[in-house]
Amino acid sequence: MNRPIRVLAVFCGLLFLALLLNANYVQFIDAEDLNSTSGNRRVVDEEFSRERGPVLVGEASVARSVASKDDYDYQRVYRQTQLYAHLTGYYSYVYGRTAIEDTANPILSGGDSRLFVDRVADLVGSQQPSGGSVQLTIDPQAQQAALEGLQALPGGPRGAVVALDPATGGVLAMVSTPSYDPNRLASHDFDAAADAYDQLNKDDDQPLLDRTRENTWAPGSTFKLVTAAAALESGRYTPDTMVPGGPTLDLPQTDRVLSNDVESCGSGDITLTMALAFSCNVSFGDIGLDLGNAALKEQAEAFGFNDGSYFDDLRLVASNYPADAPGALTAFSAIGQYDVAATPLQMAMVAGAIANDGDVMKPYVIDEVLSPDVELLERTEPEQLSEAVSSEVAEQLTTMMVSVVEDGTADEAAIPGVAVAGKTGTAERSEDLPPYAWFVSFAPADDPQVAVAVFVENPDVPREEISGGGLAGPIAKSVMQGVIGS
Amino acid sequence: MSTGSVQTIPRKRRGTELFLLLAALVVGIGAYVAAELGYNGAVPDNLVQVAGGFAALALAAHVAVRLLAPYADPVLLPLVVMLNGLGLAMINRIDLDLAADNRPEGPFAGQQLIWTLIGVIGFVAVLLVIRDHRRLQAYTYTMGLGAIVLLLLPLVPFLGKNINGAQIWIGIGPLSFQPGEVAKILLVVFFAGYLVVKRDALALAGRRILGIDLPRGRDLGPILVAWLVSLAVLVFQRDLGSSLLFFGLFVVLLYVATERVGWIVVGALLFAAGAYFGYLTFAHVQARVTGWLDPFSDPDAYFQIQQSLYGLAFGGLLGTGLGQGDPTLTPFSYSDFIVPSFGEELGLTGLMAIVVVYALIVERALRVALLCRDAFGKLLAAGLAVAFALQVFVVVGGVTRLIPLTGLTTPFLSYGGSSLVANWAIIALLLRVSHVTRRPSPSAAPLAADDATQVVKLR
Numbered sequence: 001m002n003r004p005i006r007v008l009a010v011f012c013g014l015l016f017l018a019l020l021l022n023a024n025y026v027q028f029i030d031a032e033d034l035n036s037t038s039g040n041r042r043v044v045d046e047e048f049s050r051e052r053g054p055v056l057v058g059e060a061s062v063a064r065s066v067a068s069k070d071d072y073d074y075q076r077v078y079r080q081t082q083l084y085a086h087l088t089g090y091y092s093y094v095y096g097r098t099a100i101e102d103t104a105n106p107i108l109s110g111g112d113s114r115l116f117v118d119r120v121a122d123l124v125g126s127q128q129p130s131g132g133s134v135q136l137t138i139d140p141q142a143q144q145a146a147l148e149g150l151q152a153l154p155g156g157p158r159g160a161v162v163a164l165d166p167a168t169g170g171v172l173a174m175v176s177t178p179s180y181d182p183n184r185l186a187s188h189d190f191d192a193a194a195d196a197y198d199q200l201n202k203d204d205d206q207p208l209l210d211r212t213r214e215n216t217w218a219p220g221s222t223f224k225l226v227t228a229a230a231a232l233e234s235g236r237y238t239p240d241t242m243v244p245g246g247p248t249l250d251l252p253q254t255d256r257v258l259s260n261d262v263e264s265c266g267s268g269d270i271t272l273t274m275a276l277a278f279s280c281n282v283s284f285g286d287i288g289l290d291l292g293n294a295a296l297k298e299q300a301e302a303f304g305f306n307d308g309s310y311f312d313d314l315r316l317v318a319s320n321y322p323a324d325a326p327g328a329l330t331a332f333s334a335i336g337q338y339d340v341a342a343t344p345l346q347m348a349m350v351a352g353a354i355a356n357d358g359d360v361m362k363p364y365v366i367d368e369v370l371s372p373d374v375e376l377l378e379r380t381e382p383e384q385l386s387e388a389v390s391s392e393v394a395e396q397l398t399t400m401m402v403s404v405v406e407d408g409t410a411d412e413a414a415i416p417g418v419a420v421a422g423k424t425g426t427a428e429r430s431e432d433l434p435p436y437a438w439f440v441s442f443a444p445a446d447d448p449q450v451a452v453a454v455f456v457e458n459p460d461v462p463r464e465e466i467s468g469g470g471l472a473g474p475i476a477k478s479v480m481q482g483v484i485g486s
Numbered sequence: 487m488s489t490g491s492v493q494t495i496p497r498k499r500r501g502t503e504l505f506l507l508l509a510a511l512v513v514g515i516g517a518y519v520a521a522e523l524g525y526n527g528a529v530p531d532n533l534v535q536v537a538g539g540f541a542a543l544a545l546a547a548h549v550a551v552r553l554l555a556p557y558a559d560p561v562l563l564p565l566v567v568m569l570n571g572l573g574l575a576m577i578n579r580i581d582l583d584l585a586a587d588n589r590p591e592g593p594f595a596g597q598q599l600i601w602t603l604i605g606v607i608g609f610v611a612v613l614l615v616i617r618d619h620r621r622l623q624a625y626t627y628t629m630g631l632g633a634i635v636l637l638l639l640p641l642v643p644f645l646g647k648n649i650n651g652a653q654i655w656i657g658i659g660p661l662s663f664q665p666g667e668v669a670k671i672l673l674v675v676f677f678a679g680y681l682v683v684k685r686d687a688l689a690l691a692g693r694r695i696l697g698i699d700l701p702r703g704r705d706l707g708p709i710l711v712a713w714l715v716s717l718a719v720l721v722f723q724r725d726l727g728s729s730l731l732f733f734g735l736f737v738v739l740l741y742v743a744t745e746r747v748g749w750i751v752v753g754a755l756l757f758a759a760g761a762y763f764g765y766l767t768f769a770h771v772q773a774r775v776t777g778w779l780d781p782f783s784d785p786d787a788y789f790q791i792q793q794s795l796y797g798l799a800f801g802g803l804l805g806t807g808l809g810q811g812d813p814t815l816t817p818f819s820y821s822d823f824i825v826p827s828f829g830e831e832l833g834l835t836g837l838m839a840i841v842v843v844y845a846l847i848v849e850r851a852l853r854v855a856l857l858c859r860d861a862f863g864k865l866l867a868a869g870l871a872v873a874f875a876l877q878v879f880v881v882v883g884g885v886t887r888l889i890p891l892t893g894l895t896t897p898f899l900s901y902g903g904s905s906l907v908a909n910w911a912i913i914a915l916l917l918r919v920s921h922v923t924r925r926p927s928p929s930a931a932p933l934a935a936d937d938a939t940q941v942v943k944l945r
Contacts, residue, residue: 001864002856004742008868009852012875016845019879020838022888026798027834034799039785042800042812042830 048093049073052108053131053372055088055100058140061133063088063101063182070188076101078182083143086210087136087174087314087365090182094190095197099210100134100366103313107132107369107377114369114377132377135368137170139163142450145482146175149475155460160211162348163479166442166451168382169352169361172483173452174345180207213316216341217455220427221279221468222438223336225350225397228276230299231287232393237272239396245270249282251289251328258285258331264408273400277408279424281335288334293325296334302388303350304360305342310385313365319346336427348453350388351440354401355421355448358394360385402445410439412473415481419445422476424468434459439472443480450483452476496926499560500552506564507548511541514571517808521579521831524809530578539599540571543606554613555921559854562920565847566913569898570605570906572840574598575808576820576827577901583814594820594901601903605910612914619919623862626679633672634715636665641722654725666728667895667908670735670873671915677736678865681743684708685861689744706752712736713756720764726771727884727892731876733757738872739865778890790817794885797830798837805833821900822893825882841882844897848875854920867919870912 026034035043049072054061062084068075076091078084089099097105106112110131146161153159156177163173184196200208209215231237245266249258258281265280275283288296297306300321304310308318319342325333332338345363353360362383369378389397401421404410410422425438437459442451454472461471515537522530530536544567551558578595585593616622622629639656640646647655647662655662681688688705716733719725737753764771777788781795793816801811813819813827820827829837851871858864877894884891895905 001742001745001861001868004745005852005855005864005868008738008742008872009849009856012848012852012871013845015875015879016841016848018888019841019882019886022883022886023798023829023834023837023841026795026886027802027829027837030795031799031802034795037782037796040796040800041815042796045812046800 044093045072047109048091050109051130052076052091053110053133053370055084055104055108056133056135057084057087057138057143060140065131068188072188075188076183076186078186081181081183082179083147083175084138085179085182086176086212087138088182090185092185092193092197093188094193095185099314100136103315104134104366104369107134110372115371130372132372133370133374134366135370137165137172137365137367137380138174139172139483141485142173142479142482143175145478146173146454146475147177149454149478150175150177150456153456153459153471153475157460158205158211158457160344160455160457161452161475161479162212162344163450163452163483164348164352164361164363166352166355166361166448169349169363169385170367170380170382171363171365172450173479174212174365176209176211178203178205178207210314211455211457212344213311213314214343216317216319216343216346217436217457218340218427218429219336219342219347220425220436220438221281221336222347222350222423222425222440222453223340223342224276224279224284224334224425225354225401225423225440226300226303227284227288227291227296227334228272228400229303229354229389229393229397230291230295231272232396233299233389234291234295236290237287239271239273239400241272242269243272243275243280243283244268244286245275245280246282249285249331251285251331258282258335273403276400276423277404279404279409284334285331288330289328291334293322293330293333296330297321297323299388300340302360302386303353304346304385310362311345311364312362316345317343319343336425344453344455346453347438347440347455348451351421351423351442351453352451353388354394354397355442355451356394357391358387358389360388398445401441405441409467410441410469410473412469413439413441413477413480415443415477415484418443418480418484420477420480421445421448422469422473424473426466426468434463435466437466437471438468439476441473441476441480443484450480452479454479496557496924498556500548500556503551503560503563504548506561507544507567510564510568511544511571513568514575515540517572517575518578521575521808522582524807524831525579525582526809536574536578536599540574540602543602544571547606547609550610550613551917554610554617555917557923557925558917558921559850559924561850562847562913562916565843565850566898566909569840569843570602572828573824573896573899573901574602576813576824576831576899579809579831580814580820580827582809583812587814589814592820597903598901598906601906604903605906608907609910609914612911613918616915616918618922619863619866619915620860620922622675622866623679623682626676626683629672629679630676633669633676636669636672637715637719637723639665654723654728662903664895664902664904666723666725667904668911670728670731671870671908671911673732674735674739674866674869674873677739678862678869680708681739681865682862685743688740688749689746709736709740709749709752709756713760717760717763720760720768720771724768724770725893726764726774726890727877727880727894729760730757730880730892731873731894733760734876735869735873739869742868743861743865774890774892778887781887790823791885791887791891793817794823794826795887797826798886801830801833801837803834805829805831805836807831821895821902822881823885824896824900825885828899829886840899841878844874844878844882848878851916854916854923858919858923863919863922867916870916874909874912 051074052065054064063078065074066077089101091097091101108131142163150159160176185193187193264278305319305321308316322339329338333340362385364380398421405414405420405422409424413422420443422441427436437456439454442448454475456471459466459471577598581593581595640654645656647657654666716729720729740749777791781788781791808831811830813830816823848871855864855867881894881896883889895902897909
């Protein structure tokens with residue numbers, strides 16, 4: 001019977017070998033996959049109680065971890081939440097991560113491969129990994145000016161401001177109102193966090209929505225910059241080309257009529273510069289019909305429309321330019337109505353591209369990535385996304401936009417001693433809803449340092465007083481002053 | 487049954503055992519302290535009582551071996567003391583977690599320590615009562631009957647208790663007991679005694695197909711009976727693990743007794759048929775298979791195995807450290823899923839060490855079988871070794887998703903009185919066989935004391 005017993009010994013040995021190999025598979029080879037499976041509470045708990053690195057704006061940390069004495073070792077604390085909540089986002093146990101907390105999570109939580117050496121040291125010292133930090137491109141003064149401007153409007157309306165450095169694409173200001181308090185969502189008291197979340201979700205003003213990038217609205221007359229760019233790029237128009245003015249434009253194949261809101265558009269033909277300065281719907285409707293939907297779409301896409309993928313640092317909704325417009329509706333598209341819809345970030349990019357010799361820069365908000373020892377791991381290099389217009393056309397558009405501020409609808413944005421290029425917008429919705437007020441601009445016109453888009457969703461002023469220049473212009477002005485002055 | 491070239495030097499080696507035992511106590515008690523330190527940051531208040539009590543039990547077992555089986559294998563006792571100590575440390579640590587989370591379960595550690603006491607008493611009693619394993623052969627059919635009665639007990643109304651879907655418990659007052667654990671030992675004795683007698687008939691007749699000696703049709707009776715009993719366990723008690731264990735045990739012993747691979751082939755075919763039947767017939771078997779193939783297909787239904795895998799992965803190579811993981815997220819982290827608890831806190835390294843300890847126990851037990859000079863002792867030791875190995879494989883393989891999950895206890899580690907007592911008895915039996923095998927040859931001993939002659943008389 002000894003032979004079968006020896007066979008049995010080998011067989012049992014193989015059984016145990018199988019157990020050992022399988023343990024190696026589960027705990028080593030497959031471990032990474034298992035640890036990144038959603039709903040894995042151990043990993044969630046462990047990450048949640050980790051010391052995360054701070055999010056820095058200027059010298060200040062707007063999100064940081066402080067030691068906590070409850071079930072989790074660290075509590076995430078957010079500061080200046082009115083200013084920065086939409087940028088930092090929140091890290092909630094129940095609702096997960098948003099914004100920078102989410103996109104920069106590998107660095108903040110310490111899991112990033114660039115922190116590998118630290119991780120090995122942590123493993124040997126059996127320390128929990130501690131996270132690196134991210135430095136944002138935000139200019140605190142511009143950010144403050146943007147928030148104060150929006151809050152100063154009557155009724156404290158919903159709105160958004162985006163300011164870009166035209167030469168780099170770096171975001172200088174990014175404010176959405178109303179804001180919320182991420183500290184309440186990050187609370188270790190999960191019931192309180194759930195209450196706060198429910199309350200925010202029920203709020204009609206949607207405070208959790210970042211209006212700079214998570215929704216699109218009709219850009220109205222600010223889109224005329226895109227139409228003007230397409231016209232100049234076509235070679236068939238110059239700033240001095242005469243285009244139809246007058247009170248109305250009859251649209252072929254429809255019973256709709258496009259009319260000018262202002263009397264300054266004259267009764268006959270006017271120059272393209274004048275049409276832009278006074279935001280003449282008739283003129284741009286006519287140009288749109290002349291150029292055709294395809295040319296407008298191509299120009300809009302050159303500025304970044306129909307693409308939401310280029311913003312690495314935060315989630316972005318793609319702005320829309322319709323693939324085709326039935327009949328004469330292209331005339332409405334040309335003035336930023338119909339199905340045209342844009343994020344404030346997109347409109348800031350339009351202004352930024354004109355300011356930057358026609359080159360669209362890829363926007364970014366994370367300037368530097370730092371190790372836990374505050375060593376520089378990565379600095380974002382500015383990257384060109386596309387060439388929207390030639391530098392000649394950009395120059396022409398700049399001149400035209402300066403005359404909008406100096407002679408036209410946007411005198412509220414003028415800064416003494418600085419040439420400001422701007423464009424107003426008032427996007428009609430329906431009869432019973434107030435129009436959106438827009439303003440895009442950049443300054444100084446000869447050496448642009450900042451490009452701004454301001455959007456007011458529901459201005460609380462009488463309908464006839466709503467204008468992009470009047471409501472949004474002063475906000476853009478103070479943001480530009482914040483950057484230029486600093 | 488000649489031992490052939492295997493020559494043992496009759497040395498007692500009790501000093502070796504004591505030394506290893508002290509090392510095992512250091513591991514077990516060290517784990518107990520480390521887990522409390524990891525969890526609370528403080529040395530447990532009752533350290534002296536618990537550690538002293540456990541060490542006293544281990545030393546008592548050692549003294550019993552010195553007195554009652556001085557020539558027994560010196561490695562087995564330290565190995566099981568180590569496992570038992572680790573189990574206590576983990577159960578105690580899980581108690582702390584369960585209490586902190588206000589969970590209804592537990593505490594278990596105190597009871598487990600009492601069961602360890604009972605297990606050691608049983609261990610000494612087995613060594614004391616059974617002075618020569620060959621006497622057991624006289625009770626072959628009594629053991630078989632006893633095993634059947636024990637297996638049927640949970641089905642008796644008012645006595646049987648259905649816990650977690652398996653009808654394998656009996657309740658006497660507040661106590662619950664799994665008679666199947668003891669039945670396992672009785673079955674090994676029965677199989678060994680039965681096969682010693684019948685093996686010639688089962689070994690010699692038959693025909694050869696494809697190079698394998700297949701048994702005659704009329705000799706298939708016993709294996710078919712074992713198969714049907716196993717299926718009955720599956721059907722009436724919904725106990726997949728025990729069913730598999732009993733049948734596997736019988737087939738393996740049949741092979742050892744007859745030296746014919748044909749029996750393995752027949753057994754494998756019957757197993758495949760039974761497994762297929764079980765899969766088709768029982769929803770709970772199907773659920774186990776699905777939970778094995780695709781545990782993430784349903785977050786609720788396969789919660790246990792998912793949590794087990796998460797825990798193992800979270801432990802990674804080195805583990806979180808005792809007391810610093812979250813094993814209680816896995817249901818039954820103190821019993822069926824205690825191995826993942828170790829995998830989480832001691833990591834792959836610790837889990838592999840534990841598996842190797844089990845492997846050592848099995849290989850030492852097979853060594854006992856190899857060295858044993860009588861056929862009954864060989865089958866008995868091999869049977870106990872295989873039962874132990876299969877049980878460890880089924881439960882560890884189940885919780886680590888190597889094979890479908892089946893409910894079996896983890897010997898010496900998991901919480902549960904019946905399992906602990908039964909496994910201590912298994913070790914006592916192995917030590918008894920080992921002692922009888924390794925002691926100086928009967929020619930050197932006074933003839934009157936040689937019990938082997940009595941066995942010959944009975945048969």
